[in-house]
Amino acid sequence: MPNAYAEIAFTPLVREEQQRFGSADAYARVLSPERDDGAELGPREAAFLSARDGVFQATVSETGWPYVQFRGGAPGFLKVIDQRTIGYADYRGNRQYISVGNLRHDDRVSIIAVDYACRERLKLWGHVRITEDADVVDLLNGVDGPRAERGIIIRIDAFDWNCPKHIPIRLTEAEREREISRLRDRIAGLERDLARKTSSERELSA
Structure with missing residues (x-):
């Protein structure tokens, strides 16, 4: 389990619950200051994300409510730009703009990408930059399909591979x-x- 993930996810209240239920000692080593891992995507993470045809994305509104939305497309719609950056073309949907509005307020995002056939799940945390720059949108948009309204660029802060135990095979x-x-x-x-x-x-x- 990477350190960058634990630094974000293991808040004081989370640590209290770990202590309460007996898992605090097992996770203590993850928070070692000597560790500096889990923020840069490697070949495994890059290949996994590039093969996905959809991900679940969570944002938070200015009133504190979380909002989870499915973002999908043909495999490859999620572009791995470098070891710390991914992005995708954001197309017009029902025009509620909830995720976009949330991200204008708070640029933090959490993503879960799942491969149901292989029972693998990757969690990501990052900060979003919304862009309407034509060159960037063209890069993310691809050659087929409708024109995207904007590009979503995500700077990765942490990732973690999730336990496959309860992932159904689909x-x-x-x-x-x-x-x-x-x-x-x-x-x-x-x-x-x-x-x-x-x-x-x-x-x-x-």
Whole structure:
């Protein structure tokens, strides 16, 4: 578990609950001042984020209410710009602008990205810069689809890989088709092997 994550998530009240339920000692080593990890995305994190077709994003309003929104697109919609920066094109939806409004007030954001097929989950914390710069929006927008209204650039402060224990296994349509194709190929191979075995046995008994 990375230190940068613990520095943000393990507030005094959280530490009190850890103490109360007996996990404080196990997590104490994560808060060691000698550790400086969990803020820069590595190859594993970059590949994982680039492959996602959707993430859950949380912001907080000026009245203190959290707001969670799903942001999705074709795999690759979430761009890894460098080890500390990711971004995505923000398209027009129902025009409520709740996330955008929240981010104008408080630029902090939390993201959960999930791979249900492989039961992997990555949590991110960062600060957002909203941009309408045409060059940046074009970079994030990609070549297909509608024109984005703005670009969302996220400077990563911390990340953490979550325990997979309670993640249900779910497949997208494309993942399901690949799995069905794999099973069909496997069945066809077994049928060929069985046919060859049966033919050999017949020849031996003839």
